[in-house]
Amino acid sequence: DAKTTQPPSMDCAEGRAANLPCNHSTISGNEYVYWYRQIHSQGPQYIIHGLKNNETNEMASLIITEDRKSSTLILPHATLRDTAVYYCIVRVPHTGNQFYFGTGTSLTVIP
Amino acid sequence: EAQVTQNPRYLITVTGKKLTVTCSQNMNHEYMSWYRQDPGLGLRQIYYSMNVEVTDKGDVPEGYKVSRKEKRNFPLILESPSPNQTSLYFCASSFTLPPRNTEAFFGQGTRLTVV
Numbered sequence: 001d002a003k004t005t006q007p008p009s010m011d012c013a014e015g016r017a018a019n020l021p022c023n024h025s026t027i028s029g030n031e032y033v034y035w036y037r038q039i040h041s042q043g044p045q046y047i048i049h050g051l052k053n054n055e056t057n058e059m060a061s062l063i064i065t066e067d068r069k070s071s072t073l074i075l076p077h078a079t080l081r082d083t084a085v086y087y088c089i090v091r092v093p094h095t096g097n098q099f100y101f102g103t104g105t106s107l108t109v110i111p
Numbered sequence: 112e113a114q115v116t117q118n119p120r121y122l123i124t125v126t127g128k129k130l131t132v133t134c135s136q137n138m139n140h141e142y143m144s145w146y147r148q149d150p151g152l153g154l155r156q157i158y159y160s161m162n163v164e165v166t167d168k169g170d171v172p173e174g175y176k177v178s179r180k181e182k183r184n185f186p187l188i189l190e191s192p193s194p195n196q197t198s199l200y201f202c203a204s205s206f207t208l209p210p211r212n213t214e215a216f217f218g219q220g221t222r223l224t225v226v
Binding site for chain 1: 214216218
């Protein structure tokens, strides 16, 4: 079962930062936080993942709180193409455990 | 280009007619899996495979079969499809052994309609 809680929907103005929150209050010490997005029924696309340190790549930044009970995905300059459903997932890597996607946050970027 | 390829992308079939959805990955991933996505239910895992000749049931395996004879291929078989198997199907693959990154790569999906 999904171990994360996300708001069902959010809007963001084009060009502004989109901050997507995720609560994972029961996360265990060896579970990582992964973020994926799904654009209009296409296959989910990996964005970023982390354990406890903040992470940044070419797509986004991931901020994990010190107690690891929540995290925020930041898209620094949202574009219309970022309109998608964003999923926050906790998982132990290297175990073959499945990704539980939950219902995610539907982000709409507004022109 | 690293990718997971599913075929066909769209399929309409009749109840009881056996079908196979193919999945192939070119990244030498050990782990492959199948998901179905239905409105309001999210993605649910059907079967997964940790490596060649090793498969196991996910959360919703009834009515499906899989095989993993080669590392790159993981076909999904519906021996006798029924209308409740109408869904959007995704194949995914990833590494499982450290220190490789373990993010999953997904195919573009197969939209199956059983009438």
